[in-house]
Structures are given as structure tokens and as C-alpha cells.
Amino acid sequence: MLKQIEGSRAVAEAVARCRPQVICAYPITPQTHIVEALSAMVKKEELNAEFLNVESEFAAMSVAIGASAAGARAYTATASQGLLYMSEAVWNAAGLGLPIVMTVANRAIGAPINIWNDHSDAMSQRDAGWLQLYAETNQEALDLHIQAFRIAEELSVPVMVCMDGFLLTHASERADLPDQAQVDAFLPRYEPRQVLDPAEPVSIGAMVGPEAFTEVRYLAYERMRQALGVIDATAAEFRAAFGRDSGGLVRPYLTEDAETIVVALGSVLGTIKDAVDELRAAGMKIGVLGITTFRPFPAEAVREALRTVRQRIVVIERALAPGSGGIVTADIRTALAGRLTPHISTVIAGLGGRAVTRKSLCALLQAELEPLTFLDLDTGLVDRELARMRAARRSGPSPENILRDLGITASRIG
Amino acid sequence: MMFQVRFHGRGGQGVVTAAELLASAAFREDRHAQAFPSFGSERMGAPVMSFCRIDDQPIRTHEPVTEPDALIIQDPTLLHQAELFQGLGRDGYMLVNSAKDFGELGLDEFARGFHRDRLLAVPASALALTHLRRPLPGAALLGGFAALTWAVSLDSVLAAIDEKFTGTVAEGNAAAARAAFAFVRDEREALTRKAQAHA
Numbered sequence: 001m002l003k004q005i006e007g008s009r010a011v012a013e014a015v016a017r018c019r020p021q022v023i024c025a026y027p028i029t030p031q032t033h034i035v036e037a038l039s040a041m042v043k044k045e046e047l048n049a050e051f052l053n054v055e056s057e058f059a060a061m062s063v064a065i066g067a068s069a070a071g072a073r074a075y076t077a078t079a080s081q082g083l084l085y086m087s088e089a090v091w092n093a094a095g096l097g098l099p100i101v102m103t104v105a106n107r108a109i110g111a112p113i114n115i116w117n118d119h120s121d122a123m124s125q126r127d128a129g130w131l132q133l134y135a136e137t138n139q140e141a142l143d144l145h146i147q148a149f150r151i152a153e154e155l156s157v158p159v160m161v162c163m164d165g166f167l168l169t170h171a172s173e174r175a176d177l178p179d180q181a182q183v184d185a186f187l188p189r190y191e192p193r194q195v196l197d198p199a200e201p202v203s204i205g206a207m208v209g210p211e212a213f214t215e216v217r218y219l220a221y222e223r224m225r226q227a228l229g230v231i232d233a234t235a236a237e238f239r240a241a242f243g244r245d246s247g248g249l250v251r252p253y254l255t256e257d258a259e260t261i262v263v264a265l266g267s268v269l270g271t272i273k274d275a276v277d278e279l280r281a282a283g284m285k286i287g288v289l290g291i292t293t294f295r296p297f298p299a300e301a302v303r304e305a306l307r308t309v310r311q312r313i314v315v316i317e318r319a320l321a322p323g324s325g326g327i328v329t330a331d332i333r334t335a336l337a338g339r340l341t342p343h344i345s346t347v348i349a350g351l352g353g354r355a356v357t358r359k360s361l362c363a364l365l366q367a368e369l370e371p372l373t374f375l376d377l378d379t380g381l382v383d384r385e386l387a388r389m390r391a392a393r394r395s396g397p398s399p400e401n402i403l404r405d406l407g408i409t410a411s412r413i414g
Numbered sequence: 415m416m417f418q419v420r421f422h423g424r425g426g427q428g429v430v431t432a433a434e435l436l437a438s439a440a441f442r443e444d445r446h447a448q449a450f451p452s453f454g455s456e457r458m459g460a461p462v463m464s465f466c467r468i469d470d471q472p473i474r475t476h477e478p479v480t481e482p483d484a485l486i487i488q489d490p491t492l493l494h495q496a497e498l499f500q501g502l503g504r505d506g507y508m509l510v511n512s513a514k515d516f517g518e519l520g521l522d523e524f525a526r527g528f529h530r531d532r533l534l535a536v537p538a539s540a541l542a543l544t545h546l547r548r549p550l551p552g553a554a555l556l557g558g559f560a561a562l563t564w565a566v567s568l569d570s571v572l573a574a575i576d577e578k579f580t581g582t583v584a585e586g587n588a589a590a591a592r593a594a595f596a597f598v599r600d601e602r603e604a605l606t607r608k609a610q611a612h613a
Contacts, residue, residue, distance in 0.1 A: 004441035006434070137474075167476045171450040172434045174441060174472075270474030357477045 008033030030165035061089035094129025099152035116353020143246035258287030423488030432552035546586030557591030
């Protein structure tokens with residue numbers, strides 16, 4: 001059913017239709033609306049699930065692990081510091097091969113504290129062994145959750161559905177909410193590959209030494225390779241069942257004759273497509289490659305989609321690897337290794353909620369680019385702080401110095 | 415054509431709800447709409463913004479509205495902020511929640527460059543107090559906005575209110591929206607007559 005609905009609410013409705021048996025969560029902005037809505041559904045008995053309020057994110061993931069190991073379909077959601085706080089359990093969930101689905105409402109990581117959107121949180125866990133799917137729109141966010149449970153359970157691996165905090169979670173947009181029968185037909189009952197059952201006792205997660213640890217990890221690598229096919233097939237079946245394109249590995253837009261291809265993840269793709277339409281109208285041959293599946297990294301699909309680019313690839317990233325540069329760019333370079341590589345540049349954009357605008361994108365994409373650019377960087381502000389640091393040993397905390405320079409004593413609200 | 419609206423108010427006045435109601439009203443007219451808040455830590459009384467885009471095509475962008483076609487000012491104590499009017503084009507609309515007129519609000523000078531019948535004040539808080547018994551101006555402003563811009567119809571606004579609220583809250587908000595619609599419609603007609611008389 002078509003509805004005008006807030007992103008968080010739409011995701012909560014989709015998760016509910018997936019019939020999770022255990023939901024555990026600890027509130028953290030900007031994820032809170034999702035679990036709030038789910039808890040209300042459980043309370044009103046619209047959703048037959050166990051809802052556990054836990055004391056921390058570490059407990060949230062630990063409960064999800066326990067529930068999943070006992071054979072329950074388990075769901076949780078988090079963001080930012082919450083994801084970091086549960087990190088040890090995040091790796092365990094993957095190592096144990098438990099098909100937990102988790103929403104990450106992407107948000108920056110402190111310090112300095114920042115509640116706004118970027119991808120630093122999910123990127124920090126990119127090697128934890130979870131699948132990572134990034135939503136471009138609210139419609140895709142809700143669709144990805146339905147696909148996530150199916151992919152997770154088919155492979156027995158956990159799946160992270162990443163949606164941009166505030167930009168998607170708090171935006172009211174049009175979304176098509178599938179009905180219960182449609183989801184039931186698409187998502188079969190959970191049949192665990194391994195289960196803690198008193199009738200047939202087994203150990204899960206016991207110690208493995210040097211004699212077999214490499215093999216265990218190899219199997220995880222192999223499962224990730226299989227995941228590429230499963231994700232692709234699931235998106236195709238989803239299209240057949242629900243009549244729309246959602247999920248999958250990558251999504252090209254106007255790439256066929258493109259001399260520049262912009263690569264990005266998440267909701268910024270919409271704004272980029274608007275910019276690309278504007279540049280196309282002005283005669284520029286430019287296209288976009290959206291990466292929906294970031295883990296496993298779909299190297300072959302990326303290579304195929306970028307096969308036509310003769311001039312340059314611009315990777316727009318909402319996270320930064322300090323001391324290295326672009327996180328997604330590194331994977332793109334690896335995917336293109338051995339080929340006559342076009343010029344690849346990284347653009348760090350939208351950190352900590354900085355708006356990524358069509359105007360800035362159009363200017364950026366028409367310019368010659370350095371290997372690494374920060375979009376809309378206030379260089380004056382940076383230079384003045386560098387000067388202060390040169391002038392005095394005890395120059396004080398940079399974030400506070402910069403805010404004072406801007407004439408504000410606390411972070412601007414709104 | 416895309417129509418973009420920016421709401422200015424203070425935390426607790428229902429600024430986000432108002433933008434969502436407008437999106438919901440547009441959705442009822444089979445249009446695409448996107449409403450979102452200004453992404454801040456929400457605090458009672460702090461200046462907040464929300465945004466709404468309405469279009470005939472799917473809306474892909476997720477950037478804030480910087481060049482609004484219309485401004486809805488829920489709290490007139492924000493009018494001294496210079497950035498409040500930022501990006502409003504000369505063909506733009508503005509609706510201010512106030513019982514005072516533009517002259518009393520000190521806005522005559524500002525209004526000079528615009529279409530005069532597109533900038534209006536409506537006593538939305540007073541209307542809300544009368545009909546809803548609470549000074550929450552959102553629904554009334556949307557009623558007035560419908561009369562000012564015709565971007566959505568009053569019926570769609572009323573339907574959106576009916577979906578969002580129940581019982582006396584729904585009735586009070588609907589009554590406030592109707593009253594504000596009538597007020598703005600009459601004000602506009604008066605302004606048009608005045609302009610014709612001067613012509």
C-alpha cells in the first residue's frame with residue numbers, strides 16, 4: 001500500500017512483517033524511532049515478538065546472538081557510538097554465523113560528539129564479517145530489510161542494513177508498504193542451520209586453535225563469495241514478487257557512454273543523480289554507479305559497470321580513513337587492478353551532517369580533481385587553526401577553537 | 415515544477431509535524447512529497463526548521479531547502495534573524511503567524527520587493543487557542559498556506575489532519591485550519607482590491 005510515511009516508521013513496518021521473534025535494542029539517535037515503533041507494535045500485540053529493553057548496545061547484540069543461536073529470528077538497530085560499543089559482539093555474531101539483521105542508521109563517530117549523518121560507523125565494521133547493504137531511498141531501506149532476513153537465513157550470516165541517519169530515517173516520503181501475505185510468500189519460516197536445543201546439545205563458539213582457525217576463516221570468506229550470488233538472486237526474486245528494483249549489488253545510472261562515472265553509497269545518490277542530469281543537459285557525458293552491496297564487495301559487478309569509463313572515476317565517500325583516504329576508493333582500485341586504470345579521485349563529502357548539495361556537486365564534477373578532495377572544505381578556518389597551532393604549544397582543543405573562530409559557542413542547532 | 419517550503423519555529427511548536435502534514439496533504443493529491451526536519455538535537459524553545467518539497471515527479475535530492483518558494487514562520491519572535499528569509503525568491507510566498515500586520519511587524523520595507531499579496535500574517539496561534547484550546551499553530555498555518563499558495567487544497571490539508579490526529583484534537587485542528595483559510599483568503603482579496611484601486 002502506498003503511504004506518505006517517515007523512513008524509520010516504514011522500516012519498522014517492514015521489519016514487523018518479517019515476523020522477528022526477538023527484538024532487542026538500546027535507544028540511540030537517529031535509530032530510536034525504528035525500535036520505538038516496533039516496541040509499540042509489540043505492546044499493542046500487533047506484533048508477536050519478544051521485545052527486550054537492554055542496558056547497552058553490547059547487551060543488545062549479545063541478546064540477539066543468544067536468541068539467534070536458540071533458533072529465533074532476531075533483529076536489532078543501532079548507530080554511531082552504539083555500534084562501536086557492541087563491536088566485539090558484532091564480530092562474534094559473524095564468527096558464529098548467526099543470521100541476525102541489524103539496521104544501522106548511519107551517524108558520525110565522536111569525538112567531537114556529532115549526532116548527524118555520515119558513514120563512519122558502518123565503515124568501522126566493514127571487516128567484521130557482516131553483509132552491508134546501503135539504502136538509497138526509504139523505499140529501498142524498507143525493501144532491503146525484507147531481503148536481508150532472507151539472505152541472512154539462507155547463508156547463515158548476519159546482515160547490516162545501512163540507511164542514512166536523519167536524511168532517510170527522519171524524512172517523510174512516499175513508500176509502498178507490502179502486505180503481510182506478500183512478505184510471508186517471499187520470506188519463508190526461519191530454518192536455522194545450527195540451533196541450541198536441549199534435546200540435541202551442541203557447543204557453539206568454542207575455542208579453535210591454529211590447527212583450524214584459518215580454515216574457519218576461509219569458510220567465512222567462501223560464504224561471502226556465495227553471498228554475491230544470493231544477493232543478486234534475492235533482488236531478482238524481489239523484483240518478480242514486488243514489482244520494483246531494490247537491493248542487488250550495484251546500480252548504474254546513465255553509465256553507457258559516460259566519460260566520468262561518480263561512485264557513491266546511500267541517499268547521496270539521489271542528489272548526485274540530480275546533479276548528473278543537470279550536467280548531462282549541459283553536454284557532459286557523466287553517469288553514476290550506486291553501490292548497494294558494500295560487503296561483500298562486488299568487485300566483478302563494479303568492474304563490469306566501470307568498463308566503459310575512459311577518463312575518470314570520482315568516488316564520493318561519507319567517511320574518511322585518516323592517514324589513508326577513501327575507504328570505498330581502495331576497494332574500487334582493487335576491483336580495477338590489472339586494467340588500464342582511468343584517473344580515480346576520492347571526494348570526502350557530507351561528514352557529520354554537512355549538506356551535500358547539487359550546486360557543490362556540479363561545481364566539483366566540472367573541475368579538475370586532486371586525488372583527494374574535501375567537498376566544501378572551509379580552508380580559511382583550517383588554515384587559521386593551523387596558524388594557531390604553530391604560534392603556541394598550548395593552542396588548546398581544535399574543535400572548540402574552530403567553533404570560537406566561527407563565532408558560536410555551541411554547535412549550531414538546525 | 416518542484417515547490418519547496420521552509421518552516422521556521424521553535425522546538426515544541428510542531429514544526430516537524432506541520433511539514434509532515436503538508437507532505438501528507440500533497441500525497442493525497444497524488445503528488446510526490448518529502449518532509450524532513452533540520453536534523454538537530456531537539457530542544458524546547460530553540461529555533462528549529464523543517465522542510466517540505468512537493469513535485470509531480472519522484473524527489474531524489476536529500477539536501478536541505480536553501481531556495482524556498484515559500485516560508486512559513488510559526489514564531490514571529492524569530493523575525494529579527496536575518497537568515498530567516500535567506501533564499502526566498504522575488505516570486506516567493508511567506509506566511510507569518512501573528513495577529514499583527516506586516517507594518518506592525520516592521521516588515522513593510524522587506525515586503526516591497528515581493529508580490530504584496532503573497533506575503534501575509536495570520537493569527538494562527540490565536541485561532542488554535544480558540545478552536546484547539548492549545549497555542550499550536552501548525553494546522554492553522556497550513557489552512558492559511560492553502561489559501562495563500564494553492565499548492566495544496568484545504569480539503570487535502572483537512573484530510574491529512576484527520577489522518578494524523580483523532581477526536582477533539584483532530585476537530586480543533588481542522589476548525590483552526592478552516593478559520594485560517596478563510597482569514598487568508600479574505601486578506602488576499604482585500605490586498606488584490608487595494609492593488610486594483612491603485613492601478
